[in-house]
Amino acid sequence: MQCRVIYLMICSLLAAAPASALTMCGMPQQGGLVRLSDKNLEKVQLGEKIYKADATGDLIIAFGRDAARVQSRTIYYKDGSVRTRNLQIAETKWDVQEINGLPSSKVAPAKTDWSAIKKEQKEVGAGLTVFSTDGGWKADMLKPAEGRTSGNFGGQRIMNGQKKNPHQGWDIAVPEGTEIKAPADGTVTLSSGPYFYSGNVIILEHGQNLSTVYAHLQKLLVKKGDKVQKGQVIGLAGKTGRATGSHLHWGASLNGVRFDARNLLNFYDKNCKKLED
Numbered sequence: 001m002q003c004r005v006i007y008l009m010i011c012s013l014l015a016a017a018p019a020s021a022l023t024m025c026g027m028p029q030q031g032g033l034v035r036l037s038d039k040n041l042e043k044v045q046l047g048e049k050i051y052k053a054d055a056t057g058d059l060i061i062a063f064g065r066d067a068a069r070v071q072s073r074t075i076y077y078k079d080g081s082v083r084t085r086n087l088q089i090a091e092t093k094w095d096v097q098e099i100n101g102l103p104s105s106k107v108a109p110a111k112t113d114w115s116a117i118k119k120e121q122k123e124v125g126a127g128l129t130v131f132s133t134d135g136g137w138k139a140d141m142l143k144p145a146e147g148r149t150s151g152n153f154g155g156q157r158i159m160n161g162q163k164k165n166p167h168q169g170w171d172i173a174v175p176e177g178t179e180i181k182a183p184a185d186g187t188v189t190l191s192s193g194p195y196f197y198s199g200n201v202i203i204l205e206h207g208q209n210l211s212t213v214y215a216h217l218q219k220l221l222v223k224k225g226d227k228v229q230k231g232q233v234i235g236l237a238g239k240t241g242r243a244t245g246s247h248l249h250w251g252a253s254l255n256g257v258r259f260d261a262r263n264l265l266n267f268y269d270k271n272c273k274k275l276e277d
Contacts, residue, residue, distance in 0.1 A: 022036060025270060026267050027271060028088065028089045029090035030064070030067045030089060030090070030091060031092050031153055031259050031263075032260065032263055033061070033260075033264070034061050035268065039056065041077060043075075043076045044061065044075050044076070046073050049257070051255060052208075054135075054207075058138065060137065061254075062252075062255065062257040062259040063089055064258060064259065065094065065259075069088070070087070070088060071086070094152075094166065095154070096156050100161070123190060124201060127189040127211070132205055132208075133207060134205070134206060135185070136184040136206035136210075138268065140265060140268045141183035143183065144182070145178055145179070147178070147248070148173050149171065149172060150247050151171030151249075153168065154167060170250045170262050172247060173246070176237060177218060178246075179233045179237075180214055180234055182230060182233075182234050184206050184212075184264075185206065185230050186204035187225070187227055188202060188203070188222045188226040189203045191220045192220075195241055196242065197242045198215040198216065198241045198242075199239070199242075199243060200215075200216070200219070200220055200238065200241075202217065210252070211253045212250065213251035214248060216239055216240050216243045216247060216249050217238050252264060
């Protein structure tokens, strides 16, 4: 009789527990981006990073260029339940180019440039920390300009044996004066320059701290605090800063993680599957 009571209690608990509705869209890979969705979802911790869900239970997670291939993922639900599993992250092959015999001035900036570089790092960094509840991130984005790819995210040069920082954006070669369009609704968190490396820069925040970066611009057509709409012209392409030719450097950042902006073009409801939480 006692065994029968215990069996009925277990069956009752299993029937009361909701089936997982956790969905993931996108591919977890180095430089990539995924969306997790479940109306009961509160937040996800991946390593030391915490990603909070919006009111509908959606959140996005970015993976850096050199993200660890296996990371602990803890999911927190609104009902108080917690699930921890390992997340497998696919490896991405990056372009690496060795260049030797360069003059030292081409390898490292002069000491006199460091104050300008530190100012750039501080102001661009601040522009990437804004978090809003805007919903511009909740759809595939537009490509901000049409042109050939002249540089890929994650590419790295080794100059005279010295490793330089990996490239943090997607370079799109376009003529000077080409109109640059906002890929999604957002708010301008930086519109300034010219900076030492990036020249004239605009940063847009699209909600949930998803930010996009536009560098080397010839002209800025929006100012900090402006609300912009998808497709709106925000600036004109140029070659300001440390650029050898006219192009748009398009970057993306989420929660302090730089990732490949081209993932924003065709991602939001693609490659979706149910997950075991």
